[in-house]
Amino acid sequence: MKKLTSRIDKEKLLLAVAAPLLALVAALVVTALVILATGKNPFPAFNDMLSYGSASDSQVYILNKATTYYLAGIAVAIGFRMNLFNIGVDGQYRLAAFLAAVVGGALSLPGIVQIPVIILVAMLVGAVWSAIAGILKVTRGVSEVISTIMLNAIATAIIAYLLQPERLGQLDEAGTLVSTKPLPESSWFFTLDMGPAGQLWGFIVVAVVVGVAYWFTLGRTRFGFDLRAVGQSESAAAASGANVKKMIVTSMIISGAVAGLVGMPTLLNDSHQFDNSFPLGLGFTGIAIALLGRNHPVGVALAALLWGYLERTTGHFEVIGYDKEILGVIQGVIVLCVVIAYELVRRYGLKRQQQRVGAELAAQAAKTDTEVTA
Template sequence: MSRPPRVLARLDREKLILALAAPLLSIVTAVAITSLVMVITGQNPFSAYGVMLDFGIKSDSQVWIINKAIPYYLAAAAVAIGFRMNLFNIGVDGQYRIAAFFAAVVGGALSLPGIVQIPVIILVAMACGAIWAGIAGYLKATRGVNEVITTIMLNFIAGSLIGYFLQADRLGELDGVIIHTPDIPESSFFFEFPTTPDPVYGTIVLSVLTGVGYWLLLGRTRFGYDLRAVGRSEPAAEASGVSVKRTVVTAMLLSGAVAGLVGMPTLLNESGNYGNDFPEGLGFTGIAIALLGRNHAVGMGFAALLWCFLERTGTQLEFEGYAQEIVDVMQGIIVLSVVIAYELVRRWGLRRQQRMVGEELARAAAGPASLTKEKAKDKGVSA
């Protein structure tokens, strides 16, 4: 039974209102709780917000925020692929690190033209990330091993493996107190967008392409539909002809391939090698950003920028006498507020839609019945 056009119009309007209500509620809640924490600790929240805003809108801060958001967004996209089918890929941190390490080793060993070597480095990173995540996917599909356990263990194995090979007498070389892989030729560095005072990393193109591919693959293809179907109900998906095991493995491979890109902004735009000072923990930050952006391609972009804005302005707060930990508190409160607000709004909207549809169905069912009664009454009077 199709819904009446009036019901569809009301549902669309309700959906738009709910889509706006959830982020507004989360922002108001986060600001209120953060302000309360500052007041309790004897700090002025309005002064802190003013410092953050003034420092955050400076040109050098904006460039820093954009460059820092690139790997965060890629990490969030890798995590979100698993989240869309209720797979918790906690191993993005290990996947991007081992991918960046072997990509740096290959890049430092080759002397090809940049137009050839850059794609080779990127493909090696994606392949390594996919293989490392595929181990967890295979164990999940064939042995039923929980992916949280396997991906966490693989994080430790990845760190140990990198530590073993990153030695001066193996695949590394000593540079002062830093041990790193051989440098990648400067011709193999990614391009940069000239801006003042610092350039914007060209690897932002990778994040944009990843976001577009994520949106198209998961939202506009049969595979994306199958992936979401498996996440909602494996028995129902299996009954409809979807191979749950194949979907699980494929999703983990894709998640790992995207995770392999997380280290590329650092490798191809900053360091040119992988050393023991290579950034760690980006995968875990990606989990928070994926939750903050609700696994949406555009939402995760804004979430990454917001996260980097807080990190950047938090350093200035410390100079102004505020505790550095206040930024960590703000980030945690924002994530919790978003998750709770969206869930509350989702439940309220679901009950609201059910009630609206029920009222319309009852009205539609009562219409013919009341008409029949009126006709029967008219016949009785005429008789």
């Protein structure tokens, strides 16, 4: 049985590697066919992606983008592990970033105090906004998909109402941009000077800490076990003593708190204010990244890097004669191929495991019969 277990573990590892490789190859083939359909050669485009993506400034750009994407992916993944679809990360991080910017602009404290205050405000706002959906689900049976979509719209309306010069916004000197009061320089998060390549956002450290905390909580704590159990089967989890309703609300709160961090790299490392140009759609990007990474902290990190790489290397396709919409095609195809590839590999792995277990049990039965006969 030990040999059988070892063999199955090796196959699981090989299948885990095979799934993303199969998806990537399939995505490249489909993308090449799409480019060919436009009457252009795909190989120069792929070659340009490799050379442009390996430049030092591109690597810094990719890491900065991946920091934000990773936080969005983890926020979504927390809900996925509970079988919850937190589609409201977009509204949670935008409202959190807006109110954190307002608080940060109104305070004048030492950076060592003000930076944590800004981050905590963002996490609190995201947690409260997400908790609304969790409470509606456990008390009224409202689907979190519907409630979070509605909360996204409400968050957008609140920001639009409050981000006015006569309220919490202010016009810039040119009179063309409305924003919150800029954060004092003392509250800017640190950056790492990478020379000609640019500035690497220091918030990448926070993203790593979040990833480690996510891994440890889910894999090494009773809370993580209960969370995963509820996600697999609510009735079985309840039978084991888990409070299902409490776990649902708690998971939504944690997911929202992490969602509150999504806008912090941009706010604390880049823009230092909230305005109408603040990034949109990061919550929906997080859904794709969580799916690509299979809700695993390392997988989500690799997916975030891939997303940043694609955004960087396809951003100038129009300049070299290719359609700029290729990025959307590649992203969509990759997500679709990953979902299909993982399902195919899962079914194949399950079939192989059943065959091996059956063969091993048959061999043991034959051996027992031989010993009895002897």
